[in-house]
Amino acid sequence: MTTQSPGTPLPPPKERRRLREHASLTQAQLAARLGVSRETVRSWEAGRTTPQGSRREAYAKLLATLACPPALPPETTRGTRPDARTKRPHREDRAPADSPVAQSAAGSCAAGSPAAAQTPTEAFDALYAHCAPSLVRQAYLLTGRRELARESVEQAFQAAWHRWPEVAVDPDPAGWVRATTHEYALSPWHQFRPRFRNPEPPPAIPADRALMDVLLSLPPSYRRTLLLYDGIGLGLPETAAETEASTPATASRLLHAREAVVARLPDLAAPGLLRRRLAEVASAERLRAARPAVVRMGGERRARLWTRAAITFTVALISVTVLALYTAPTRYEPPVPPGRTVPGVPPRAAPGPLSATELALRAKLRAQLFNGPQRLSPQPR
Template identity: 70%
Template structure:
């Protein structure tokens, strides 16, 4: 009988124990259910719970693992191949039949002793795990290959600058993903000259149609749809990452699905939409930079802004010192306004000459301009 969508599930610790009993990794279980490895980790830690068809498939898989007999430890013998699961795995992620299941003894084997990772090694491991998928996700958000790579590099550069905070975060991958999405969806990119012209679309017609529909959605709808139907997060996790309430995230998701289904009726089913999103992002050759390059770029950026802040501070201090040095040290009263002196005729303003002034000028011009009479007065 087919289970309903409210299939009961064991506690989170029991889910992890059943997976380890079946000799499955989180990546293999995620591939079997069609979700991401982060989603399986969230299910096993209790941070989220599957719903709908994924809950039904997950419950059936755990039930099949629970029904399998435990391994015998009385005498070493050749392990039989594991029976086929109800949900098929991909070729690249099928469990190795020659790998023995974990021991059934009460005392678990001691964990392997490994040296602690340095901050650079931990950052490189996180980058290698998240960067390729984040570049493809950013491409679906923006439709631009170069902006997708730049967004992921910028997010990891910020993460390296704030590594003490990111390293202790419960989910560092979500921290970096949120930073990359925020940078990719920034409205200020439209004013940059390099992003004013569109990039060449995908070669496949169906990929072009899906990308065109995604880019017509509002940024909040596009982000919610990608997180829920593309990445495979639950609705509470999607709402938390988009900084919205759960009802608001559900409304955005329904509206985004309706808009996609109106333009592309073949993608009305969530499972089909999830597969098409993965195929569209995988067809593009999107390569991220190497982890050392990102770390060096982050350190250079930090040094640049530190030196710029020091230079601005020195300039402000110098301007303040110059102002204090050139400022007056005593009070200087202002110059009083001028006053009119009585008894003096007013100063004539420039303009046309009066009749008397014209007569005087004619008389002066008529007199001789040279001679002794101009130097000595004549006797009378």
């Protein structure tokens, strides 16, 4: 029996739970496959414990199979009834393959996993070419701003290039970049930026403008849930995992978002019509992403600037500390005591004519002799 080392890569705990729910497996069923208890699987998905040895190897292989399940041959699928674990979602629950909004979700296992023979630059460019065009449209549906949509995609891919060793081995690199893009686009700090204080021109078509107004009136979490489920075509467990919410909370957000859209646009109550209208609004705008080389160079240039700024700040802090130590006193110097009032001398007043008391005091001082030897005066010989 051979075991893997403790360093065998495993998805994060939230991704483990998402893969299991996507395959319609319960924790008890997954535990039966691995030969462990249900409490052990629950602890693995919560991140409290981590499997080791042969269990880690078996768990990693099972999760990899759930992430990209192998296709069954035609003779195996003919005459066999799919069970609950292999049943594909209904056609209305999946976005059309040619939808501009759903292009980032389609083929994430194929295009999201870089080939071993590719260099990091080639793998990054392939991922960018596959995901960037649709991500720009998704960010536009979330924000209603064309410039912010392009900036969100560039920031997400620059972060991916900066952490490429981690993103390259992620089970779903396209989902990683998509989640980063959506989080940056919906950041509340953009409202404090001067360039985004004024709204951009709305779509030219009145129907598209009405749909964008409804989308932008929804809370950001509802808007993102509606886009992931109805726009991209993700399932409810995948949408809940990407928005970091529970499945019941995600279902509630989706129902409230649909009710708000149908209340203002009753024509979109038909199943599948909202998904098609989202794709039409996203594809109507001429949104183009930057070239991958520009994004990579921009990320590298920003990293160099931040590194230089950190080095400059560190050097300045060290210089100030050394100067303070050099100029600091080496012995204790007591503070100067406050002045005391001389009795008989009135306090100094503002400039002006002297009073009678002051004139009398001056005459008295001039008339008296000073203490000490008499003043010598020269005498002729």
